[in-house]
Amino acid sequence: MITDKTGGLPRFCHPYHGGWDVARIALDIPESRILFVCPVSCARIICLNSIKYGYNDRIDVLALSEEDIVSGSYEEKTVEAACEVLEHLDPKPKALILYVSCIDAMLGNDHSFQTEEVMTRYPDVNCFVLKMCPIARFSGDLPMVALQHDMYAALPEEKVPQEKVVSFIGTNIAFDPACEIVQMLENSGYKALHIQATDNYEDFLKVRASALNLCMMPFGLTAAKMLEERYGTPYLPYFAKYDFGEIRKTMTQVAEKLGIPVPDLDAMEAETRRVLRECADHIGSCELVIDSTAALFPDILRSTLQECGFHVKGVYADDIERKAPDTDSGFIGMPMKRKYEADTDVIALGLVASSFEGASRTIKVFYDNGEWGYYGLRKLAERIRAAYDHPVTAAEIRKGEVR
Amino acid sequence: MKDLYTILPPLAPDYGGACEVMYELGGLVLIHDATGCTVNYVTFDEPRWYEKASMVYCSGLTEIDAVMGNDDVLIDKALKAADLLHPAFIAYVGSSVPMIVGTDFAGIAKETEERSGIPAFGFDCSGIRSYTEGASDVLEALVKRFCGEKTENKGTLVLGLLPMDDNGTEESEKVKELFPDLRASLSFRCSLDDFRNAQNAKKIVVVSASGMKAALYLHETYGIPYTVGLPLASCTKEHGSVLVIGEDVRAYSLAKALGNASSLDLFSKEGFADHHTTDEEEIAKICSGYDNVIADPCFRPMVKGNFIPMPSISVSGGIFKTELPATDVEAIAERLI
Numbered sequence: 187m188i189t190d191k192t193g194g195l196p197r198f199c200h201p202y203h204g205g206w207d208v209a210r211i212a213l214d215i216p217e218s219r220i221l222f223v224c225p226v227s228c229a230r231i232i233c234l235n236s237i238k239y240g241y242n243d244r245i246d247v248l249a250l251s252e253e254d255i256v257s258g259s260y261e262e263k264t265v266e267a268a269c270e271v272l273e274h275l276d277p278k279p280k281a282l283i284l285y286v287s288c289i290d291a292m293l294g295n296d297h298s299f300q301t302e303e304v305m306t307r308y309p310d311v312n313c314f315v316l317k318m319c320p321i322a323r324f325s326g327d328l329p330m331v332a333l334q335h336d337m338y339a340a341l342p343e344e345k346v347p348q349e350k351v352v353s354f355i356g357t358n359i360a361f362d363p364a365c366e367i368v369q370m371l372e373n374s375g376y377k378a379l380h381i382q383a384t385d386n387y388e389d390f391l392k393v394r395a396s397a398l399n400l401c402m403m404p405f406g407l408t409a410a411k412m413l414e415e416r417y418g419t420p421y422l423p424y425f426a427k428y429d430f431g432e433i434r435k436t437m438t439q440v441a442e443k444l445g446i447p448v449p450d451l452d453a454m455e456a457e458t459r460r461v462l463r464e465c466a467d468h469i470g471s472c473e474l475v476i477d478s479t480a481a482l483f484p485d486i487l488r489s490t491l492q493e494c495g496f497h498v499k500g501v502y503a504d505d506i507e508r509k510a511p512d513t514d515s516g517f518i519g520m521p522m523k524r525k526y527e528a529d530t531d532v533i534a535l536g537l538v539a540s541s542f543e544g545a546s547r548t549i550k551v552f553y554d555n556g557e558w559g560y561y562g563l564r565k566l567a568e569r570i571r572a573a574y575d576h577p578v579t580a581a582e583i584r585k586g587e588v589r
Numbered sequence: 590m591k592d593l594y595t596i597l598p599p600l601a602p603d604y605g606g607a608c609e610v611m612y613e614l615g616g617l618v619l620i621h622d623a624t625g626c627t628v629n630y631v632t633f634d635e636p637r638w639y640e641k642a643s644m645v646y647c648s649g650l651t652e653i654d655a656v657m658g659n660d661d662v663l664i665d666k667a668l669k670a671a672d673l674l675h676p677a678f679i680a681y682v683g684s685s686v687p688m689i690v691g692t693d694f695a696g697i698a699k700e701t702e703e704r705s706g707i708p709a710f711g712f713d714c715s716g717i718r719s720y721t722e723g724a725s726d727v728l729e730a731l732v733k734r735f736c737g738e739k740t741e742n743k744g745t746l747v748l749g750l751l752p753m754d755d756n757g758t759e760e761s762e763k764v765k766e767l768f769p770d771l772r773a774s775l776s777f778r779c780s781l782d783d784f785r786n787a788q789n790a791k792k793i794v795v796v797s798a799s800g801m802k803a804a805l806y807l808h809e810t811y812g813i814p815y816t817v818g819l820p821l822a823s824c825t826k827e828h829g830s831v832l833v834i835g836e837d838v839r840a841y842s843l844a845k846a847l848g849n850a851s852s853l854d855l856f857s858k859e860g861f862a863d864h865h866t867t868d869e870e871e872i873a874k875i876c877s878g879y880d881n882v883i884a885d886p887c888f889r890p891m892v893k894g895n896f897i898p899m900p901s902i903s904v905s906g907g908i909f910k911t912e913l914p915a916t917d918v919e920a921i922a923e924r925l926i
Contacts, residue, residue, distance in 0.1 A: 195673075196619055196646035196666050201632040225685040227602030227716030231629045234598050234906045237887065247594040252717055254592075255689065267593050274595075288623055291652055292689050320623035321686055325652040526640060541639075581639060588910050 200538050205239045206552055207232055208318045208333050211358040212283055213244055215337060217387040219279040221271055222247040223264050224287035225255075228318070238587065244279075246271050255289060261300060268304045272311060280387035281312045281340065288321040314340040330405040338393065338409045345417055346395045352444070353396040354380040354424070355413070356406015359556030366454055366561055367400070367424065367437065374446035398443055400424040402558070403482060426482045426554045426562060428490040430455055433559050458560040459494060465567040466495030469574040473532045475543045478503035480536025480551045487535075490563070496570075499532055502539045528579035533570055540580040547577040596869055596890050600855055601753055601903040602626075603723030604682045604714040605634035606799060608645055609751045610727040610776040612637055614784070617676035618645045619667055621692065622684040626716060633906030634720070636757040644674055648681075655690050660697050668705055677781050678708040680727075688715035708734060719856035720753055720903055721836065724799035728775060732803045735784040739811050744772025746790035746813070749800025751776050753902040754836050756911045763916045764796065767820050775803070792816070798837045798857050817861065821846035822918050828925035829880030834872070834888060835901060837862050839915065843883070846918045847925070851879070856903070881925045885909070895926045 209220055209232040222229040226249035236242040248267040254260040264284060272278055284300060297315045304313040316336050320329050327335065334356050352371050354361055360383035361368055368378045376397070381390050393399075393413070399421040401410040410421035422443060424436055434451050441448040474496055476484045484501045491498055525544030533547040534540035540548040549569045557565045604620055608630055611618050620627045627647035631638050635645075654662050667679050679701055681694050694711025701709040710730055714723050728748065745768050752761045761777050768774075772790050773783035776799070787807065793815035795804045804815040819842040831850035833840040837860035840852035844863075853875060854862035864875055873891040876882050882892045885904035889896050899921075900909040913920050 194666060194669050196670050197624065197627070197649040199624060199627040199631055199647050201638060202628050225602075225688075225716045226599040227604070227626060227629060228599075228685065230599040230602065230906070231625070231632055233594075234633050234908060237598060237905070238908045242598075247599055249592045249594060249599060250717070251592070252688065252715065263592075267590055270590050270593060271595065288625070288686050289689050292655060292686055318625070320625050321650060321652045321655065323623065323651070526642070584639070587908075589908055 200541065202231060202235075205235050206358045207235050208316070208329060209245060209285065210235065210239065210241065211330075211333060212285070212316050212337060213241060214358060214382040215281055215283075215340075215387070215390050216381060216385050217279055218244070218281035218283055219271070219275070220245045220283045220285050221264075221268055222285045222287075223250065223260065223267070224248075224285070224318075225250050225289065228287035229285075232318075238589070250289075255293070261295070264300050265303045268300070268313065269307055272304070272308050278308060278311055280310070281314070281390075282308075284313065284315045285318060286315060287318050290317065291319040291322045291326070312340060312342075327408065328405070330403075331408050334406045334409040335412055338413055341391065341394055341416075343416060344394075346391075348397050348419075349377075349392070349395040350375055351377045351379050351392060351396045352398045352400060353393045353419075354378065354400050354402055355393070355409055355421075356404075357402035357553070357556055358382065359553070361556055361558070362561065362565075364561065365557070366449065366559055367440065370437065370441065370446065370449050371444075373449075374444070376444065376446070394419075398422065398440070400440065402426070402556075403553070424558065426558045428481075428483065428487040428563060430459075430490070432486075437559070454560045458563050461564045461567045462491070462494035462496075465571050466491075468571055469496075469533065471497060472547070472574060473497045473499040474570070475499050475532050475534050475539040475545065476501050477534075477536035477539035477542075479538050479553070480549070482553055499543075502536075502542055528581060533573045534580070535566075535570075537580050537583065546579060547573045548580050548583060549573045550583050591868055594869060597867070597887055598905065600867065601634050601720035601906075602629075602714070602716045603718040603720060603726075604684055604712075604716060605630050606720030606722065606724030606751065606753065607680075607682050607712050607714050607727045608723075609635060609720070609753055610724045610731070610799070611680055612643045612645065613641065613777075613779055614678070614731075614781045615676060616644065616678040616680050616781075617667060617671055617674055618643070618680045618682060619648045619663070619670075620645070620682045620684060621648045621650055621663060621687050621694075623647075623650050623686070626684040633908075634753060634902060636752045636902060636907055640758070644670075644676055646670065650684075650686060655686050658690065658692075660692065664697060664701050664704070667701060671705060671707060676707065678710065679705070680710040680712065682712050682723075683714040685716040688713070688717070710734070720751075721749075721798040721856045724749070724751060724753075724776065724797075725802045728799060728803040729806055731784050732775070732787055732806055735781065736788040736807070736810075737785060739788045741789045742791045744790055745770050746772050746787055746793045746807075747774040747800075748793055748795050748804050748815075749776065749797035749838070750774045751797065751799060754797050754799075754839055755915060756900045756902060756909070757907055760911060760914055760916075763914050764819065767916060768794065775800075788813070794818075794820070795838060796842075797839055798854075798860055800838075818842040818845065819916070821916060824848055824918050824922045826919075826922040826925070828922060829895075830878075831881040831883065831925060832876060832879040834876075834882065834884035835899070836903065837865070843915065843918070843921070847922060883921065895924075897921065897924045 534545035
């Protein structure tokens with residue numbers, strides 16, 4: 187359980203950035219489709235994001251009226267809507283997700299009747315429930331934690347024989363095949379699996395066959411534990427730490443766990459330090475600001491960047507003292523002042539930092555863009571250099587996203 | 590199936606409309622929700638978020654406080670923030686969970702005002718009604734509370750102009766330009782003083798359904814005459830049949846200016862438009878009877894005839910570019926067949 191960190195003040199909500207809302211993350215499950223069952227307003231941001239980023243053909247909404255909620259008639263209505271959606275689809279999705287919102291936490295619904303009824307009528311469709319209930323963030327799991335858990339809990343309980351597969355879970359963005367962890371695994375004959383990188387539902391089912399699960403974000407730890415209990419798959423945290431010692435430790439742990447050779451980490455670290463120092467020299471005295479929607483552990487990133495010669499002006503986060511990620515993502519304290527002109531010559535890592543700082547140079551990145559380890563640091567150096575050489579403001583980024 | 594959206598996004602809800610009216614007035618506005626509703630509003634429903642500061646915050650409602658009816662937490666947060674920010678008023682805006690547990694916003698506002706001496710309001714928004722209903726409640730409450738004695742009779746008062754009706758503030762500015770003797774527009778480019786002096790207007794023009802209740806109150810209380818609709822130039826071009834889809838008064842105004850046109854309102858059950866519905870099957874059927882359809886780009890898949898995109902924040906949240914200003918009838922007519 188976490189506590190409210192606002193100090194008894196109302197919460198400041200920054201506009202949502204990155205496009206990685208709970209629906210888009212759930213749709214990482216290949217060949218899946220979502221039916222939102224909620225008051226109409228709850229699904230607005232989800233649907234508009236889906237249009238903006240081009241996956242609206244996988245989302246439907248059953249809008250609940252006050253009468254539906256009070257009378258309980260929406261339980262039947264949900265089944266009817268789910269079946270109507272499926273009836274008109276050819277081919278049918280492999281998974282139909284019934285997504286519910288805060289009011290569901292208040293009503294304490296049991297959805298098993300609905301999912302069972304849908305699966306009776308459509309036996310080839312795996313129908314299950316996911317929850318978007320920020321109201322339960324202090325009394326239950328955080329939405330991101332519950333989401334990761336419930337996505338993988340939807341896998342069939344039946345165990346399958348283990349294969350040379352390593353699954354990356356707990357993050358919405360698939361790894362880049364060029365990163366060192368994937369190279370290390372593939373050089374030893376392991377398949378690196380992230381469900382976002384595949385269009386085949388069978389690959390989602392293959393998570394059960396993993397020899398090891400790498401948990402990419404703290405949000406995924408509950409899911410990793412559940413998979414260990416259910417299928418006996420061990421897991422290791424593989425968070426986006428930027429500390430060179432941590433990167434080395436994690437790579438070595440993964441190699442030891444699988445009994446595979448450790449690559450030349452000295453060379454990788456030396457090259458990464460060289461790239462970062464060169465970038466720091468290139469941007470000179472230009473300062474950086476970092477926010478916790480851009481970097482999972484912003485304060486650790488600050489230390490590494492400073493160590494390599496960068497000037498970091500500050501970090502925007504709910505709680506940086508814990509040196510932990512913002513578990514309540516996207517909500518950055520309650521600033522008393524915001525800037526409306528991009529007139530400060532800093533490089534902002536993240537759109538929130540850019541907006542608060544009035545940055546003339548902005549890097550659009552959300553949760554490290556899935557770029558971890560040495561590879562992630564080198565990619566970050568590329569982004570910093572690009573932001574310095576070709577300044578772009580947050581407003582210009584937003585304008586560029588209008589279709 | 591009714592209430593099943595497979596093509597259209599959910600439309601802007603009542604709490605968005607309520608907050609839009611208060612955005613520029615210097616009040617402390619608390620959306621009573623966990624976070625998602627406020628993020629909805631600031632991300633897609635409020636184009637002024639990036640241009641002008643406003644004290645719109647989220648109450649951070651929790652499951653325990655909702656179940657226990659612990660309203661003191663909400664009031665304490667508001668008063669603590671008010672000590673720091675010195676707002677002209679405090680407004681609580683409801684959302685879906687307060688609707689379920691029956692939060693007494695009027696009582697909360699009364700207690701807030703008694704404890705702080707700051708004018709306070711409570712709005713029973715639910716996230717289920719349309720943005721025009723939320724905006725309408727707020728406009729009516731504010732004019733009832735702040736209008737004083739009538740001391741002059743001058744200028745036009747525009748009621749119901751929200752950037753949400755358009756595709757952002759630039760378009761709303763163009764709507765304002767339609768009124769050369771403008772006294773004030775009470776929900777866009779205005780201050781609380783404009784509310785305090787609204788009773789001194791010579792006439793009222795209602796430009797969206799959001800303004801109707803406030804207009805009726807000012808008419809009945811101060812005798813100010815009102816008209817409904819945008820004063821758009823009439824179309825001179827011959828064209829086939831047209832359906833304009835959007836907000837009631839705006840769609841009706843454009844259809845009237847174009848001629849040989851009908852209107853479909855997405856946000857109310859009754860009003861000036863020829864049709865009122867959000868049902869996708871019904872809308873597609875109605876669209877099939879017209880040569881031209883003017884609507885937000887989200888409607889494009891439902892239209893077989895000539896489609897003229899006219900995005901609005903209330904439907905697509907600003908994700909589409911404006912191609913034609915809603916006030917330029919001749920330019921719109923050029924695209925008609």
